[in-house]
């Protein structure tokens with residue numbers, strides 16, 4: 001294996017931060033599966049084809065993923081996967097080579113791979129994709145068949161939540177001038193600013209996915225924040241489980257016009273302001289019911 005220079009990029013480091021060795025399968029699902037299927041070309045070439053091009057060429061695979069080129073006529077341009085980090089891309093490489101062993105590519109199927117189909121619909125599901133009204137480092141999360149949301153790793157905050165379908169990838173892959181995914185549903189909740197305050201300095205530290213659900217880690221000023229998402233037991237909405245390490249009392253701001261009825265298991269919630277002691281801030285759960 002040729003030695004490669006590590007890639008120093010805040011987002012690259014942040015999105016791949018993890019205490020354990022990177023999980024190639026998980027990273028593939030989140031970052032690549034939207035466009036690459038095992039045995040047929042959808043948006044990008046099949047893993048069988050990629051294997052035929054890159055078997056034994058991990059370095060070239062990593063290079064392509066960081067700086068993809070325009071190669072196939074009619075295909076859209078593949079977005080750079082630099083945020084996954086070199087170590088993560090090597091783990092994806094190992095996964096791709098493993099699952100594509102002996103697989104023969106089929107002819108192309110028509111249709112949008114994001115559309116619900118028995119083989120493609122996985123809930124919950126996390127997708128790294130370009131989303132409207134959010135930074136390029138955003139993540140789309142389908143909690144269940146009804147509730148989805150957009151979390152922005154660039155600004156470390158929830159952007160909006162919607163109900164109905166998940167996302168329609170077609171604008172994204174067809175390269176028809178828009179590289180943004182389209183929301184298939186109705187936006188019911190919008191967080192206009194970070195509940196931690198507008199001007200606060202944030203630093204994204206990474207996220208893990210367990211059972212399809214993400215936990216984000218970030219810093220707001222000196223406060224360490226962990227934020228996990230899960231579905232509500234019934235109706236429309238979502239649950240956010242926070243753990244905030246703070247020395248001072250914590251005040252979070254949820255303006256009333258955002259579109260959700262919020263309940264908390266700790267602290268005092270009045271007029272959209274949630275006040276918690278440092279002990280309460282260490283673990284609290286907010287339930288957002290959408291109207």
Ligand code: HEC
Pocket residue numbers: 028031032033034035036043044045050053054061064065069070071072073075076077078079081084092172
């Ligand atoms: C938004 C869709 C999209 C995503 C997400 C995506 N790719 Fe691609 N990928 C493409 C397209 C489109 C091509 C073909 C580009 C061309 O030939 O011009 C491609 C081609 C490739 C190729 C073949 C390169 C070659 O020499 O022909 C590799 C390898 C690859 N992608 C790896 C990855 C990996 C690894 C990930 C995830 C970390 C990923 N892709 C995520 C769309 C995507």
